[in-house]
Amino acid sequence: MREAMDPWTFVVASYAVGVGATATMVLWSLLSMRRAEKRRDEARKR
């Protein structure tokens, strides 16, 4: 006999993966952009 699965476990896990990965990518894109532009501005000042 197959045990009944709770569908919400799969829904919540999917949202956690999707939202977590998107949020991480957004933060990484913004931080790497800020770091690179700061480095360029410092190179211009030298």
Added chain:
Amino acid sequence: MHGFANPARFLRIARWLMPLCMGAGIVVAAAALGWGLFLAPAERLQGETVRIVYLHVPAAWLGMAGWMGIAAASFTELVWRHPLAGIAARACAVPGAVFTAVCLVTGSLWGRPAWGTWWVWDGRLTSMLVLLFLYFGWMALSQASEASDGGQGAGRAPAIFGLVGAVNIPIIHYSVIWWNSQHQAPSITMGKSAMAGAFLWPLLIAMLGFTLIFAGCVLARMRAILADRQAEARLRRKALSEAEF
């Protein structure tokens, strides 16, 4: 289009367009996911697990759109040698790979309750996995090419790889039509939909929201790569001028 290939003009536009895309995308995607999670109805056969569609389909679309962006930028780089084309291709790679991975993981999480298995080696799933490996290969080749030409551009080899890899996109799209598949046939095609409005609207809004986030990330990556190259060029010029004296 050639006008946008000027890095200074691109930066002027990207400075206001990037936060606009990112901010609007986050608001629209959050609203669509809230709608899909709490307000949209459960489906008659799939029950509550249908709510995964509001993440899975936008991720699949953007995984493929990312590679189409790489292919278009590669073509532009090979034919017109636009200075920003190689940068645009590099900027599409990470967001495209992330959304492809999200599509595969959410699809697997959907497959377990819907099909009774996490994974099947059918046309749709396998061609999507191939796309993820193509992204990894493209990123490795692009990085190697960048290191060998001293950071002057993405290079010809990644551009050719980007164009050749685009053959996988129609294979992904038509896989469920060409071969017997566990995966369902397309629910949304040009001009018509097999989905009821209660599922379709939050899905379309989620696709818009995630597309705006994707565009914001690509613009932010382009600004980062451009700034890195400008800093490198300035430091190299300075080192050369100091060596002359």
